[in-house]
Structures are given as C-alpha cells and as structure tokens.
Amino acid sequence: MNIAWATDDNGVLQLTLNDSPLKPRDTEKALRCAIRNYYKRRRLAKPDQGKVYHGTSVATAPNHFMRAGDFTRFADWRFVHRARLECVPLNGTKRFGNGDKRCRRCGHANETLSHVLNHCGHHNVTLTRRHNAILDRLANAIRPSPGAVKRVNQTVPGFTDGLRSDLVVINEGAKRVTIVDVTMTFENQYETFEEARREKRTKYDHMKRQFEEEGFEVFLEGFAVGPLGGWDPANEHTMNRLGISCKYSGLMRKLMCSDAIKWSRDIYVEHVTGVRQYKVPGPDAEET
Structure with missing residues (x-):
C-alpha cells in the first residue's frame, strides 16, 4: 500500500491511499476499528484473561449494560470488568x-476467582441465593397451560432418589x-456451559427414561448462566419450551445476567473483607 499526504487544487491537505483520496470520516472509522480489533486480539490471546470473554461474547445479554448501565449498580460495574480480566486481588492471581496462594477462608490450595465465586464452602448460603435469584426469575416467567x-425445587412424585430438580412442569393430559x-458454571471458555448442560442431562436421565x-x-436440559454474567445461547430453546414470550425473554436475559454479576460482586467483597453485603431479615439473620 502506498499511503501519502498530498494537497488538492485548493491547497487542502488530503490523505491518499494508492493515489486515491480518502474521506476523513471513513478513515477515522477504519482506524478506530483497527485499533479496537488489535487490543481485542491481544486480550483474547492472554491465557488467563481471555477465557471469560469466550463465555461472555457468544451472546449480547452479558454485555447489555455497557452503554447505559441498565440494572447494574456502580459497584457491580467497577467489579465486573476487572473480574472478567482476572485482575481482582486474590492470593491465587498474584503475578509475581x-x-x-491458599484460600483465606477455606484453605483451598489456590484462591482463584472461580474458586471464590463457585466452590468456596464459606459462601454456600450466598451461592444458593445467587442460584435461586436466577431460578426465581425463570419460574415466575412461566404460565403453565391448563x-x-x-x-x-421439589422432589417429583414417583421417584425415591431424593433429587430436587429446579423446575419440573408436568402436563398429564398432554403427556408432556x-x-x-x-x-452457574464459571465462564472458562464457552465449552464449560456445554459441559455443565451435559452433566445436568446425565444427572436426571433416569427421570427422563422413566417418564418416557x-x-x-420429555424435555430435559440445563439452564446455564455464568457468575460474571455469561449467557448460554442454548437457553433460548429452553425458554421457548417453557412458553416464555419473546418480549419478556429479552428483558429476562438482561435481568438474569445483572443478577449474577450483583451476587458475585457481593460474594467477592464478603470473601475479601469478611463483611456480608446483604441483610437477611427474620430468623435467617444468623446464617453464615
């Protein structure tokens, strides 16, 4: 390519590419896109900083708050960007x-963000509340047919295994x-969502076979949302099966992703400071 500056007949400076003049607006847009793509490739190439973005870039819902901040607290905004880059201060993420590197709460060998947000037993109560926040939105959106x-979150009559599947809709008349x-699996590449759904299908396969x-x-599937707001596109098929309207499903995706980020931020801050970030009214106030 031959890039050069030249002046036109009026003495105005003009950028040319292979002797063809370039429009300033188009040139500026192309340069912005090139710079953006350059830094995006660098970020995705980092082994520890590109994994989450593979799970949050396959759909638009995980990034819905970027421009307007909808359903997102300022505290969540400050947390999620560093968290998705694995740049939050933890023992296991020290670069030098x-x-x-042990977990300061449970003693696990490596205090990483995925351990804190998904596996640290010290936060079992809050992890359950985060899970239930997603489940409640899904369950409340369903309007079962007559x-x-x-x-x-109940056992299913006829099964003695004690499993409490999150959501079961049984229509005896239609035999459905x-x-x-x-x-809620940590977004280490998109494949983690697929693996999580396979595990759910395996877990409840005996129930599916008995109903058949x-x-x-029978429709059996996992519903995957990441703790940092990741969204599995396979959830769309599940929402269609449950009869959730297209109009509300668009809003529900955003609310679920924001809920996940909110609870994960609270879990992280509680982990580091030891201070619980929410109040529990009534007899559950002593939960730990």
Missing part, C-alpha cells in the same frame, strides 16, 4: 513472587414433561 403442574435445572416409559414426551 512465591506468596501463599392441567399442567409446576414444581420448583419439562425438566430444567439451573447451573410411561408414555410422556
């Missing part, structure tokens, strides 16, 4: 030195059963 029974289990033997048409 040979300091202690004759259908909706069960939320829908089994959905919410999973009784003549039911």
Whole structure:
C-alpha cells in the first residue's frame, strides 16, 4: 500500500491511499476499528484473561449494560470488568513472587476467582441465593397451560432418589414433561456451559427414561448462566419450551445476567473483607 499526504487544487491537505483520496470520516472509522480489533486480539490471546470473554461474547445479554448501565449498580460495574480480566486481588492471581496462594477462608490450595465465586464452602448460603435469584426469575416467567403442574425445587412424585430438580412442569393430559435445572458454571471458555448442560442431562436421565416409559414426551436440559454474567445461547430453546414470550425473554436475559454479576460482586467483597453485603431479615439473620 502506498499511503501519502498530498494537497488538492485548493491547497487542502488530503490523505491518499494508492493515489486515491480518502474521506476523513471513513478513515477515522477504519482506524478506530483497527485499533479496537488489535487490543481485542491481544486480550483474547492472554491465557488467563481471555477465557471469560469466550463465555461472555457468544451472546449480547452479558454485555447489555455497557452503554447505559441498565440494572447494574456502580459497584457491580467497577467489579465486573476487572473480574472478567482476572485482575481482582486474590492470593491465587498474584503475578509475581512465591506468596501463599491458599484460600483465606477455606484453605483451598489456590484462591482463584472461580474458586471464590463457585466452590468456596464459606459462601454456600450466598451461592444458593445467587442460584435461586436466577431460578426465581425463570419460574415466575412461566404460565403453565391448563392441567399442567409446576414444581420448583421439589422432589417429583414417583421417584425415591431424593433429587430436587429446579423446575419440573408436568402436563398429564398432554403427556408432556419439562425438566430444567439451573447451573452457574464459571465462564472458562464457552465449552464449560456445554459441559455443565451435559452433566445436568446425565444427572436426571433416569427421570427422563422413566417418564418416557410411561408414555410422556420429555424435555430435559440445563439452564446455564455464568457468575460474571455469561449467557448460554442454548437457553433460548429452553425458554421457548417453557412458553416464555419473546418480549419478556429479552428483558429476562438482561435481568438474569445483572443478577449474577450483583451476587458475585457481593460474594467477592464478603470473601475479601469478611463483611456480608446483604441483610437477611427474620430468623435467617444468623446464617453464615
């Protein structure tokens, strides 16, 4: 390419590419895009800073708050960008030195963000509340057809295994059963969503087979949302099966992603400071 500056007949400076003049507006736009793509490629190439973005870039819902901040607290905004880049201060994310990397709460060998937000037993109560925030939005959006029974976090009659699937809708008349289990897996590449859904299908496969033997048409799937607002596009099929309207599903995606970020920020801050970030009214106030 031959890039040069030249002056036109009026003495105005003009940028040319291979002797063809370039429009300033188009040139500026092309340069902005090139710079943006350059830094995006650099970020995605980092082994520890590109993994989350693979899980949050496959859909638009995880980034819905970028321009207007909808449904997102300032505290969540400050947290989520550093968290998605694995840049929050934790023992396991220290770049230099040979300091202690153990979890300060449970003693796990490596205090990483995925451990804090998904596996640290010290936060079991808050992890459950985060999971239930997603489940409640999904369950409340369903309007079962006449004759259908909706069960939320309950055992299913006829099964003695004690499993409490998150959401089961049984329509005896239409001989249709829908089994959905919410999973919140850390966004280490998009493949983690796929693996989480496979685990849910395996976990409840015996239930699916028994219903099919009784003549039911069965839908069984996991519903995956990441703790940093990741959204699995496969959730769309599940929402269609549950009869959630397209108009509301667009809003629900955003609310769920923001809920996940909100609770994850509170878990992280509580982990680092030891101060619980929400109040529990009534007899549950002593939960730890």
